[in-house]
Amino acid sequence: MIITKIEKLDKGKVKVYIDQEFKFCLYEKDLKIHQIKEDAEISEMVYRDIYNNTVLRRAKQKALAVLKFMDRTEAELILKLKQADYTDPIISDVLTYINSYHYIDDERYASSYIRSKKDIKSKRQIYAELVQKGIDKGNIDQAFSEEYDNEESAILRAVAKKSKSVKDMTYEEKTKLIASLYRKGFQLDLIKKIID
Template sequence: MIVTKLEGLTKGKVKVYIDGEYHFLLYLEDIRVYKLQEDEPISEKVYTEIIENTVLRRAKQKAMAILKYMDRTEQELRQKLKQADYTETIIESAIDYVKKFHYLDDERYAMNYIRFKKNTKSKRQLQTELSQKGIRKEYIELAFEEEYDDEELAIQKAVAKKTTDIDSLSQEEKMKLASSLYRKGFKMDLIQKYTKIYN
């Protein structure tokens, strides 16, 4: 294996290319410690040591730090690690590591998401948002079974945010409110009931 390129980035970071392919990100200090130089060979032993003792360890720490402040979906964590210039293999290992300790759990994420947002959002809106976050369909369905009651409370709260007296709104204002509720995914029969658009 030959170190074909050491690409310097900001903040003392260096992208290391081996045999023409990007392999990992190190700091200038690491480059010195491992004595890496362009157009020079890198032994299997040193390569393994860099991966296991430096790159993978940092990827695990990064994953833990990301999850420490906010629950994330697997897809979101992958994106964050990718942005930090980790390769797919390293990302996979870091994700397996946090999953082992249940720090990453898409099923739990879906349950919590629906529990905390069900009173302000329609079922369709919640489904769309969870799908965009990469949550599997079966986890979404299970979470709805466990956590979602009905849309009546959610639409009541959505209407209450806009007005305390629906009867005081003009027909045009009611239609505007109905349109915004429809865009949020609420069912038309509930929209008609709570906006009184055809009364």
């Protein structure tokens, strides 16, 4: 294996290409430690050492840091790792590690997301947001069957947050409330049934 290119990035990082293919990012200090230079040969043993003990270790730390403060979907974690210049094989190894500890679970994420949003957003809006986050439609459907009672009760909860009594509202206030609920993705016929 030949180191064909070392491309400088910012903050002392470099991209290392082996046999014309981008393999991983390192810091300039790592180049010195492992004596990596352009057009030099790199042994399989040194490559494996860098991959496992430097790059993969840092990628795992990055993934854990991303997951530390909030739950993420697998797609969101992959995106964060790609933004940090990790290659697909490294990301795959990180996901294997993360999944072995059940740190990410798209079904659990979908259930939790639905529970937290069902009082303020429509089923359609929540569904679209979960799809955008990269969650499989099967997992979303399963989570909805467990967590979402029905659209009517969600509308009632949303109305209760806006007003104590719909009967005491003026025509203009009702119109504004209907428009607000419709923008949130609730079905117009159900809104009118509850508010009129």
